Amino acid sequence: MTDVLNLIGGERVGDPQVTRRNPADPGDVVAVTPSSDASVVDAALAAAAEAQAAWAATPAPARGAILLDAADLLRSRHSEVASDLSREEGKTLAEAEGEVRRAIDVLRFFGSLGWRGSGEVLPSGLPGTMVFTRREPLGVAALITPWNFPIAIPAWKLAPALVTGNAVVVKPAELTPLSFAHLTDALVEAGLPAGVLNVVHGKGSVVGDALARDERVAALSFTGSTGVGLGLHRILSDRRARVQLEMGGKNAYLILDDADPLAAAKVVAAGAFSLTGQACTATSRVYCTPGLREAFLDALAEEAESYVMGPVVSEQQLAVDVAGIETARAEGATIVSGGAAPSGQFLRPTVLTGLTHESSVVRDEIFGPVVAVLGVDSYEEGLARVNDSRYGLTAGICTRDLTAAHHFAAHAQVGVVKVNRPTTGLDLNVPFGGVKDSSSNTFREQGTAALDFYTWSKTVYLGHD
């Protein structure tokens, strides 16, 4: 068991009270954290505001060097961190190792950007005048992060915020404090000055809400449910603060007759069942043209039977998953594999058919290992079904037809299109985000695009006589 405290102005503080248990083994207590109130948020923001100017004045390569050193520290602890992440969140060890690797690479990517210029030099219409732009830090950024990628998501928000000279207050998910603590420890040990990174543990409705309402927060980046995200959007836009939201998905796959059924089943199973279906990018509905439907469904059922998943993250999430499957059954679904019979917190990969496009399991996000397969008569009908959703995060198409693939890439109303690849899994160097109710649809995360959210542009005219 580990006490994981708040970090305020470089001090570890708070009274540990909230217990996190291993979802695969509830007897194993993983971490205990404080349940902070708004006064702790106030102290964290004061520390961040005080530290920010000196951090912004630190040369960008020196800021980047701290991220690079933190990456090396995490690399040296890779096995321990992955093992804690697996115990705490429930990912398989292989998935946890992959996530820690991703966090290390994110730190390296943004750390190295400390050496890259971020403005532009442009010609001026005035004689003897040079024009250039500077990217200025916003000041204090608040980050509210979820449990499903407890080290990688905080890393891909923190690294661009820090390298551009912002101070940060993070509210990590209550379910996964220990995984995030490894990232905090690495940054502190790498030499991040006191107050530049502050961490407040506690309930989202208390700590997250207090962060959103505080005038000192110039920007807030959030990943989590659409309901909470839209509430935060209202609070922040009222005071014209910058907000970045990465929210839910109801990600669809379209399988065309010319696809290889086994390859299509592997792509769909990876998207639907990896991470126990607990990814905003997870595949949860599949549309299949008539010639391939039967062969695809048989192959998917086989993939599902042999798929190895970790436990569902919490009893609450398990209840949501089971209720979703039961509702589908009541709406006429045939359960091709899996079903709503958990063993402890483990659920089997579940494949459903016999539903209509209006069924709740086809329209609403579950965030579990549940995928519905529906028939469509043509590519055009499939594309229309893919786009008929309040969400627009990722979508995929399995085909060997280049024309169909290009048409789909151009017309799918989503932030990320995958052709013959799982909807989950993103490269860290390319922009990520969605449209519609999946995103604030303003600033993208990841890649160099991530720097835009944490900076504002200033134009300088430099004339001489």
Ligand SMILES: NC(=O)C1=CN([C@@H]2O[C@H](COP(=O)(O)OP(=O)(O)OC[C@H]3O[C@@H](n4cnc5c(N)ncnc54)[C@H](OP(=O)(O)O)[C@@H]3O)[C@@H](O)[C@H]2O)C=CC1
């Ligand atoms: N897009 C994604 O990647 C994710 C989507 N989800 C979706 O959300 C559902 C519920 O999961 P859950 O973890 O409860 O997601 P939430 O949206 O509730 O949580 C995400 C983060 O927001 C915080 N939070 C909660 N309420 C507020 C609030 N009122 N103001 C500010 N911050 C808040 C949470 O804190 P706390 O830890 O206290 O809850 C957590 O740090 C899932 O079933 C899934 O559909 C969940 C996780 C990730």
Ligand SMILES: O=C(O)CCC(=O)C(=O)O
């Ligand atoms: O699919 C991925 O790799 C990332 C998913 C993600 O960002 C999320 O679930 O929040």
